[in-house]
Amino acid sequence: EIVLTQSPGTLSLSPGERATLSCRASQSVSSSYLAWYQQKPGQAPRLLIYGASSRATGIPDRFSGSGSGTDFTLTISRLEPEDFAVYYCQQYGSSPPSYTFGQGTKLEIK
Amino acid sequence: QITLKESGPTLVKPTQTLTLTCTFSGFSLSTSGVGVGWIRQPPGKALEWLALIYWDDDKRYSPSLKSRLTITKDTSKNQVVLTMTNMDPVDTATYYCAHRMVYEGWFDPWGQGTLVTVSS
Numbered sequence: 103e104i105v106l107t108q109s110p111g112t113l114s115l116s117p118g119e120r121a122t123l124s125c126r127a128s129q130s131v132s133s134s135y136l137a138w139y140q141q142k143p144g145q146a147p148r149l150l151i152y153g154a155s156s157r158a159t160g161i162p163d164r165f166s167g168s169g170s171g172t173d174f175t176l177t178i179s180r181l182e183p184e185d186f187a188v189y190y191c192q193q194y195g196s197s198p199p200s201y202t203f204g205q206g207t208k209l210e211i212k
Numbered sequence: 213q214i215t216l217k218e219s220g221p222t223l224v225k226p227t228q229t230l231t232l233t234c235t236f237s238g239f240s241l242s243t244s245g246v247g248v249g250w251i252r253q254p255p256g257k258a259l260e261w262l263a264l265i266y267w268d269d270d271k272r273y274s275p276s277l278k279s280r281l282t283i284t285k286d287t288s289k290n291q292v293v294l295t296m297t298n299m300d301p302v303d304t305a306t307y308y309c310a311h312r313m314v315y316e317g318w319f320d321p322w323g324q325g326t327l328v329t330v331s332s
Binding site for chain 1: 249251259260261264268272274275302308316317318319320321322323325
């Protein structure tokens with residue numbers, strides 16, 4: 103089973119700053135099947151990025167995803183107050199079919 | 213617009229069986245390529261995928277929980293039902309259902325979730 107490790111666990115930044123979140127897989131992951139979600143307190147996760155780098159519908163262009171193989175990155179170019187939340191990466195593996203989530207990165211206001 | 217909503221008991225006793233229903237709108241589970249999955253999240257912890265069912269009744273389960281899970285669909289009612297047997301306090305979590313397409317590796321959108329507490 104592929105394990106996803108996110109770092110850092112907590113990231114303290116100020117509005118306007120750039121955020122870089124990392125997701126590392128224990129073995130190579132197809133970029134087509136790597137996604138990022140945002141979760142705010144008391145809410146369900148919301149899809150941000152799919153296919154490692156494609157923004158989901160309605161997601162602002164300050165969010166971007168990159169990476170391949172075992173290393174993936176979510177970047178928020180200029181933090182807005184509403185961006186402070188927990189972010190999860192997720193991969194889909196087909197043999198056997200399974201979906202794995204990282205443990206999350208909490209982005210908090212400094 | 214696709215929406216999903218989970219329903220079921222908020223409290224179950226240890227060893228009991230949990231039955232959760234996902235009622236959805238904006239798509240049909242008789243449409244080729246469509247799937248509905250279940251994911252849970254213990255309080256303050258990460259997300260864990262549980263099960264998935266497709267339009268053609270193909271079913272997938274988390275290997276670690278497979279022996280306890282059953283997923284079914286009622287296309288006429290636009291519902292997916294998840295049962296989990298032998299509930300334990302460690303199964304206390306918010307349970308989400310979510311939409312996915314067969315050639316996509318992600319879930320979008322998600323229901324609001326329902327908190328299930330396992331306690332005697």
